[in-house]
Amino acid sequence: MRIGVLCSGGDSPGMNAAIRGAVLRGVEVHGFEMVGFMDGWRGFHEADLVPLDRSAVRGISPLGGVILGTSRVPPFASGDGDAAEWQAIRARMAEYRLDGFLLIGGNGTQTVAKLLTDAGIRAIGLPKTIDNDLGGTDYTFGFDTAVSIASEAIDRLRTTGESHSRCMVLEVMGRNAGWIALHAGMAGGAQVTLIPEHPESIEQISEWVLSVRDRGRSSLVVVAEGFTLEGADGEVTREGLDGFGRPRLGGVAEMLAPLIEERTGIETRATVLGHVQRGGSPTAFDRVLATRTGIAAADAAHAGRWGTMAGLHGDRIDLVPLHEAVGRLKTVPDARYEEVRLNFG
Numbered sequence: 639m640r641i642g643v644l645c646s647g648g649d650s651p652g653m654n655a656a657i658r659g660a661v662l663r664g665v666e667v668h669g670f671e672m673v674g675f676m677d678g679w680r681g682f683h684e685a686d687l688v689p690l691d692r693s694a695v696r697g698i699s700p701l702g703g704v705i706l707g708t709s710r711v712p713p714f715a716s717g718d719g720d721a722a723e724w725q726a727i728r729a730r731m732a733e734y735r736l737d738g739f740l741l742i743g744g745n746g747t748q749t750v751a752k753l754l755t756d757a758g759i760r761a762i763g764l765p766k767t768i769d770n771d772l773g774g775t776d777y778t779f780g781f782d783t784a785v786s787i788a789s790e791a792i793d794r795l796r797t798t799g800e801s802h803s804r805c806m807v808l809e810v811m812g813r814n815a816g817w818i819a820l821h822a823g824m825a826g827g828a829q830v831t832l833i834p835e836h837p838e839s840i841e842q843i844s845e846w847v848l849s850v851r852d853r854g855r856s857s858l859v860v861v862a863e864g865f866t867l868e869g870a871d872g873e874v875t876r877e878g879l880d881g882f883g884r885p886r887l888g889g890v891a892e893m894l895a896p897l898i899e900e901r902t903g904i905e906t907r908a909t910v911l912g913h914v915q916r917g918g919s920p921t922a923f924d925r926v927l928a929t930r931t932g933i934a935a936a937d938a939a940h941a942g943r944w945g946t947m948a949g950l951h952g953d954r955i956d957l958v959p960l961h962e963a964v965g966r967l968k969t970v971p972d973a974r975y976e977e978v979r980l981n982f983g
């Protein structure tokens with residue numbers, strides 16, 4: 639069997655460990671031939687592929703980024719693809735002698751895996767994304783690393799903020815889900831954690847910041863990039879579109895800081911963590927999760943369990959049908975927000 643590995647979406651710590659797990663199991667145990675496409679669908683469209691064998695994956699688990707590169711280049715020029723585009727994919731697969739795909743990515747990538755499956759093309763999903771917004775799995779690899787980096791940023795901002803009696807606002811990623819903010823905010827004891835799932839008013843946020851000052855402390859506010867103020871008309875976005883033509887989120891901390899300062903009289907500074915939270919070496923948790931996911935995906939291919947995704951459930955990696963993983967964003971449930979809210983103000 640000849641399997642193509644392809645990564646799409648943003649990079650996520652643990653992708654290398656996932657490739658290594660899949661190759662060690664796939665090539666060494668199941669006797670697959672494996673190839674990797676460079677920069678996601680760009681490599682597939684342009685015949686830019688490399689062999690994946692034991693030597694290609696030696697020592698890569700601790701490395702950040704991904705050896706194959708990743709991109710938001712779509713499989714089709716538009717939407718779900720027309721007949722000619724589907725034909726082009728099949729023709730390329732025949733040219734590469736591919737029997738199936740392992741697709742490493744988040745909700746967007748797994749949506750493509752499902753489209754392929756629905757069209758009769760063999761695909762198995764490996765869930766990665768720092769956003770943790772994918773159904774069918776308890777956690778996606780990369781999330782734990784992003785949360786660790788964001789928590790460390792909170793700890794550091796807190797000491798400088800306290801020294802100057804300033805309110806510090808930290809913006810983290812996560813797109814339209816508040817998971818990174820929620821976990822980092824709880825780990826770092828943030829006095830306010832703002833997530834897309836729960837719009838709040840600037841009056842309420844300022845009240846929390848003032849009540850923290852009244853207790854003799856300085857506020858640390860964590861805000862997810864997709865957060866919106868109550869009644870606002872959509873998220874704060876930066877100029878330009880991403881590789882898939884969507885607006886780039888970002889800038890909400892810089893929007894909030896002057897509003898908080900104006901209402902509280904407390905000097906307020908904004909920090910945007912940005913791609914720092916996606917870079918560098920994965921945590922041990924992410925390496926283990928990613929390696930096990932890769933192994934499970936290779937086993938799934940061997941067993942003919944196409945159309946599934948290798949998701950974490952408790953301590954087990956299960957194969958879940960792709961339709962259970964995609965279609966709906968996995969957002970923060972109310973009960974989880976109530977827990978972190980205990981620390982507000």
Ligand SMILES: Nc1ncnc2c1ncn2[C@@H]1O[C@H](COP(=O)(O)OP(=O)(O)OP(=O)(O)O)[C@@H](O)[C@H]1O
Pocket residue numbers: 646647648649650709710711712713717718743744745746747748749750766767768769881882
């Ligand atoms: N509905 C769709 N139809 C066709 N292609 C899609 C669709 N959704 C996503 N894609 C393709 O999959 C790519 C990856 O999706 P996306 O950019 O949402 O990242 P992701 O896989 O969710 O990972 P992350 O959220 O970590 O960046 C997109 O850039 C696009 O090329």
Ligand SMILES: O=P(O)(O)OC[C@H]1O[C@](O)(CO)[C@@H](O)[C@@H]1O
Pocket residue numbers: 647648744767768769811812813863880881886887916
């Ligand atoms: O690196 P890019 O293309 O700007 O994408 C940033 C986006 O990717 C993610 O890091 C992962 O989906 C989001 O949290 C963020 O909005």
Ligand SMILES: [Mg+2]
Pocket residue numbers: 647744745746767769771
């Ligand atoms: Mg995504």
